[in-house]
Amino acid sequence: MRTPFTLRFLAAMPRSGWIAMGLFAAITLVLMPALHLFVPESHPLHVSNYVITLGGKIMCYAIVAVAMDLVWGYGGILSLGHGVFFALGGYAFGMYLMREIGTDGSYQSHLPDFMVFLDWKELPWYWAGSDSFLLTLLLVLAVPSLVAYVFGYFAFRSRIKGVYFAIITQALTFAAMLLFFRNETGFGGNNGFTDFKRILGYDITSPEMRATLFALSALVLMLTLLVGRYLVISKFGRILAAIRDAESRVMFIGYNPLHYKLLIWTVSAMLCGIAGALYVPQVGIINPGEMSPANSIEIAIWVAVGGRGTLIGPVIGAGLVNAFKSYFTVAFPEYWLFFLGALFVGVTLWLPEGVVGLWKRIKARGKA
């Protein structure tokens, strides 16, 4: 008899995993928002605006890192263009945020400021429906996955893989960046979208909204981990790993790798899009810089630092690298690139399995 779905789902993680997740949920969904909202600012236990925003931002990055781990760690597909899906999700949600500004912009027009500046008289056709929250949510899911599906179909069909695929994805994000830099594209040119005012009529800078977005990011991150976990231990995940390790042999057995790669690739892009949509209201800006090749390749290093093919590793990696980054770029701005470069080299040379792998090795040594 087939095991019921709930049981299979619960079996997806060992007990320690569920405990850790429960703890994480308690902290991010209850404790942190509560400390931010209900503890007065003067109190030492108050969680400041800065911490909430930074935490929310890093959790968005962590979602992207998990999405990247699904394709790279389990599918063996290194993408150097995941930033494009992240940014597409962000832009899709940003369109809604721009419309929510209403007539409160600098030019008091119903059009976004940058369109007034370009002397456009009406919204371009692809902005239709961007004032609807529900449609926007649909767009956030649909646009990155559609782009990923079409791109992935052509790439995987001709069995482009390895470094070739990495290069093509880098070219993709580079081209997209150039496209979005143009004013005529209709997404604000190199300034992108900013000056957001509210979501669903609520003030976007209010502590309540920040706490909500923070908790929402945490929730999505946990869901991403669960879905990811479920995917990789299912039969699908096993075939995917087999394709990663020996694609030709899997083909000879009779599987078509195209479908497996395409599915995980599209899911990964969709997750990135969601992360982007959560990211934009928290940092308050989205511009084409998010699509720069350098940004996308940084995602890969989060995964590598945490440990590929572990799902939890990328979360740790994204947290570590970005916490370091926010400290380093302020304290020693001129050495940050050295540090980041050394991280790329050092991790690939000495920590091929990342922090998680290191932890496992230490634990194994302790037992022996």
Added chain:
Amino acid sequence: MKLFFLALLLFGLPATNALAALDPALVKQLAAEESDDKISAIQQLSADASPEAVKVLKAMAEDALLVTGETVFILEGEDGNLALDAATGKLVVPAPKTYESITVNNRVRSTLTNALAAMRLFDPDRAVRLVAATELQSNAGIEMVPILARALAKEADAEILTLLKQAHAQANLANPDAAARLAAVDVLAKSTSPASRGLLLPLLEPANEPDVKVREAAGQAIKAIESRLVLGEILGQIFSGLSLGSILLLAALGLAIIYGVMGVINMAHGELLMVGAYATYFIQTLFRATLPDYVDWYLLAAIPVAFLVAALVGMLLERTVIRHLYGRPLETLLATWGLSLILIQAARMLFGAQNVAVANPVWMSGGVEIMAGLVLPWNRIVIIGFTLFVLTLVWVLMQKTRLGLFVRAVTQNRAMAGCVGVPTARVDTLAFGLGAGIAGLGGVALSQIANVGPDMGQGYIVDSFLVVVLGGVGQLAGAVWAALGLGVVTKFLEGWSGAVIAKIVVLVIVILVIQKRPQGLFALKGRSVDN
């Protein structure tokens, strides 16, 4: 006070001798109230192109022609305290205390400029005549026909003659005589200047041109000019495409060799270009400091230096990092990206974040005009030639030397090459050095046409990767065709749709091409399943 007048006399005398008398009535008319009077005076004065008239008109153009009562005079001398009568050239004594300048409005000024240019056509200095003829070629009026005709008769220099013919024909378009206009149209039809088309266009309208023959001739002339312009444009795009392609080739050649031998994409390749460019900058600075006389030849010295420096950096990277990641191409990609970040930051700290100035040597500046509106800059021509030179060198190295043999062997089958005694580890290092060195040479070329700064390599990285992906690895021909093809296609698309769309279309083309040829256009034949 006496001394002062003595000085006045001494300084004034040579000027007095130099000036013969002009028609005082005409000179007087320069100061007339009406612009039309002034213009006609200017035209009459300029007709004989005497040095005296030049002097007066020049003074007028410089607002140094003044009027007091009935006297028109030029103020000159070091402090502007010598008043010379404009008509006679004699010193005006006593110097006028109060005077007014002559108003020169835009219309008068353009006549004045033209008149001065026309008079300079008789200057003994060829360079002066050339500048004057260039100024006149597109805006000479009908009143200048006689003076242009005289200049045409006197002129011996071919280049100036062409310009003058153009100016003469253009001035004649307004000639009331239909035959003269027809002749002018015929001259313009043969002219190589793109401006001729604009001059001829109004003649198509019966309102502007009453004579049918002239109208027809103008129509044919425009067609002839347009077809020449289109041809020039296409040739120009092919040329700039080849020029872009040769830069891409220099960047991609090393990348392709390294990828072929080691299966590694070197993300720091752009930074090796940068190393080469900074080496060029360093040599230039060195030449300026120590050998200022030979500074124009610094580029020749920079070529081997850039090659060696980049090759050394490359071999160092290979020995310290890339070697240890053998068989893990994706990790190598990340590690080399990290190396590129370190190199960029190092350049920023050594040379500053600003771009540094690398000057074109004199022999590389300027260009050669192939046809109307098609000037091929020397620096681009030299770069295409340089690319050919590098390509030949690499070809000889790969086909005729033992190292080349080894490199090709490892590219084809590493394990088998190792079995028959090829020292694969050393071949790796040397091939990496070679690829890096070629990138360094690319940096020398790039320093001549692009900014030299810490980030310069980043701009070429994506494009040169696309060349490798499109061309396939293992054969130089792949890189060559892919680089030149992408260069030309990009330039044509740019002219047609703008740079950004061109980039996107090129990416789509590359993706579509590798649908058909997953290993690139020029794949190595083999029987292995996973390669």
